[in-house]
Amino acid sequence: MKGGMISRTAVVWQLLAVLLVVLPHLQWLPLWVPALVVVTIGARLMIHSGRWSFPHWLVKAMLVLACSVGLILSFNHQAGPETMVALLVVGLALKLLEIYHRRDALVVLFVTLFVAATAFLFNESVWMAAYVLLVVGLALAALNSIQQSSHANRYRDNLKTALRLLLPAIPFMLVLFFLFPRLEPFWSVTIDSGQGTTGLSDELSPGDVSKLAQSSELAFRATFAGDVPPPEQRYWRSLVLSEFDGRRWTRPAMQIRRQLRPEKLTPLSVAQNYDVIMEASRRPWLVALDQPVSAGRGVRMTPVRTLRADQPLERRRQYRVESVAEYQLQPLLTSQEKQRYLQLPLGGNPKSRTLARQLLVEGGGEASRVISLLLERFNRTFIYTLEPGYLGRDSVDQFLFETQQGYCEHFASATTFVLRSAGIPARVVTGYQGGEWNPYEGYLQVRQYDAHAWVEYWLPGHGWQRLDPTAAVAPERIRSSAQDFFRANESRFSGVGLGLNTGWLRNLRQRYDAFNYGWHRWVLNYQGQQANLLHDWLGGGEQWRKALAWLLPTALVFGLSFWWLIRPRGSRPKDPLQRLLMQLEQRLAALEAERFPAESLSMWLQRIAEHWPEQRALMLRLAFLDDRQRYSAQPKSGQRREMLQLCRQLLRLLPRRR
Known part of the structure; x- marks a missing residue:
């Protein structure tokens, strides 16, 4: 074969690297692509063993055509990252069928390394990083093996060489990580894996938030610079919904949003700083403690x-926020703004409108009294549940007068409707409430089942006030974490996906989550912290300091790596028997029983055996076996094992010094 034959070891390493590099993509690749990889790997083994010949060019052309049609049908003409990675995997599989020369094997391994990097397009966890490092090590072992003789089959030597190549790269990687300017990664592209991402929507209908309660997916994490707010103050604001069509609450139209004036906020308490690491949601809105x-x-x-x-x-995404717990928000509203926050459909929900007028009369026209009467009504007969039943066209009427059971969005929607019907400006706010404290890394983790909806109503001279009607029905939901509340009321909230959250399993999950948090914060989001960290390390931000900080560690790493590669290595034998014989010779030399340069092992042992009567029999037996092993036409493995035992016995019995 031109370019040199490839050994069986090289083929095994190569196929193993190809197989492992495809495994992380199994969850989104079309089923026929992994099947193609398995078939081509099997075909490659058959070709290398000589049982099959290389496929005819017509067969290869038909395979290329079939795979092209398959990619077009599977990805529906979409030229996204998934299509490109699938094309690489298909090309990698087909290339296995035409490895005529050594350079073809090199192409396969180079493409394998590139496909390994694409795994970070879909998963950035620490486990994926370790897995990709394993694949890179196997690919390096394969690269080393294809440069060897076709008769060489040394798996262990290939692995050792790969490790020797990887280990010097680790210090240099750390230097690059800490000192090199952060660049936006090339994989920050839109990935459409075909799986929905849970999260808050920009509209609210009955049942929307209760669906999120069935998911334990992580929404975000937050780390505080000072004291952590108590559970009843952990309102994570995300969206404000002010438009109502009789069933759904939505944001104003884009044209109206552009005309909104910024609401004036007057802080009445000390601001609190905290960092948020928000999980990917494919939506642009973020969260912040009420009020940012x-x-x-x-x-x-x-x-x-x-x-x-x-x-x-x-x-x-990681970002920093500053919020206040006590504030005054927009104490003055224009007539147009008041009208917007009193907007209701012309018809629908007549009973709720009548209830609003009734509460207004009973409350003497005072907004605070109207709210108290409505919350008392909730507290008497209403039930907080994830299964409120279906609500039809007049959803507010059905909830207030028929079912009288619902989740937070039902109470928030009905409260806002009643307040507007009573002439009190109000709006719905969606976000999250609560969060579970992780003691191992000191942060709050908020999951999708913490999703929540509440109300803001406006009072002249006081501005927007937060009102959570859920607190009137289930106050323990607000005073404790959602996880503890759902567990305490498991009979009513059996659909909540709490996961492993009992006893030692909960502690184990928290430790695992804390480990992931450290990875996400200090590795994946390190670009947000590098500037301040380098300034503290270097004592300033001047360019000469940065250049010096870059050059010195780089020179040190390269110098150590160069020394490691060229350092003199000892002549320590690889054979276990030769190592033991060398140790025995060194031990006896220290006891003034040196071996002469022209003296064979057998002659030397026979000569010194007379001076060691206690070990004489062992030495003579070892000399006899050495002669048999050296000069016998067919050395026996049993004699070799006996020699190993005799060497160990002599090393154990002989003193270490004179």
Whole structure:
């Protein structure tokens, strides 16, 4: 074969690397692609063993055509990252069928390394990083093996060489990580894996939030610079919904949102700083504790005091926020703004409108009294549940006068409707409430079952006030974490996906989550912390300091790596018997029984045996077996094992010094 034959070891390493590099993509690849990989790997083994010949060019052309049609049908003409990675995997599989030369094997391994990097398009966890490192090690072992003789079959030597190549690269990788300027990764692209991502929507209908309660997926994590707010103050604001069509609450139209003036916020308490790591949601809105004062770079504050990213979150995002727990928000509203927050459909829900007028009369026209009467009504007969039943066209009437059971969105929607019907400006706010404290890394983790909806109503001179009608029905839901509340009321909330959250399993899950949090914060999102960290390390931000900090560690790493590669290595034998014989010779030399240069092992042992009567029999037996092993036409493995035992016995019996 031109370019040299490939050994069986090289083929095994190569096929193993190809197989492992495809495994992370099994969850989204069309089923026929992994099947093609398995078939081509089997065909490659048959070709290498000589049982099959290389396929005819017509067969290869038909395979290329069939795979092209399969990719077009599977991805529906979409030229996204998934299509490109699938094309690479298909090309990698087909290339296995035509490895005529050594350079073909090199192409396969280079494409394998590239496909290994694409795994981070779909998963950035620490386990994926370790897995990709394993695949890279196997690919390096394969690269080493194809450069060897076709008769060489040394698996262990290939692995050792791969490790020697990888280990010097680790210090240099750390230097690059800490000192090199952070660049936006090339995989920050839109990934459509065909799986929905849970999260808050920009509209609210009966049952929307209760669906999220059935998911234990992580929504975000938050780390506080100071004291952590108590559970009843953990309202994570995300969206403000003010438009109602009789069933759904939505945001105003884009034209109206552009005309909104920013609401004036007057802090009445000390601001609190905290960092949020938001999971990918494919939506642009972020979360902040009620009420946010300012946000970090790349985060925009909307006129209604919610946070929004410049682009939808296709990957994990870290940002810093400053919030206050006590505040005065927009104490004055224009007549147009009041009208907007009193907007209701012309018809529908007549009983609720009548109830609003009745409460207004009973309350003497005072907004606070109207709210108290409505909350008392909730507290008497209403039930907080995930299964409220279907609500029809007049959903507010059905909820208030028929079913009288629902989740937070039912209470928030009905409360806002009644308040508006009573002439009190109100709006719905959606986000999250609560969060579970992780003691191992000191942060709050908020999951999708913490999703919540509440109300903001407006009072002249006081501004927007937060009102949570859920607290009137299930106050323990607000005073404790959602997880503890759902567990305490398991009979009513059996559909909540709490996962492993009991006893030692809960502690184990928290430790695992804390480990992932450290990975996400210090590795994946390190670009947000590098500037401050380098400034603290270097004592300043001057360019000469950065250049010196880059050059010195780089020179040190390269110098150590160069020394490691060229350092003199000892002549320690690889054969276990030769190593033991060398140790025995060194031990006896220390006891003044040196071996002469022209003296064979057998002659030397026979000569010194007279001076060691206690070990004489062992030495003579070892000398006899050495002669048999050296000069016998067919050495026996049993004699070799006996020699190993005799060497160990002599090393154990002989003193270490004179």
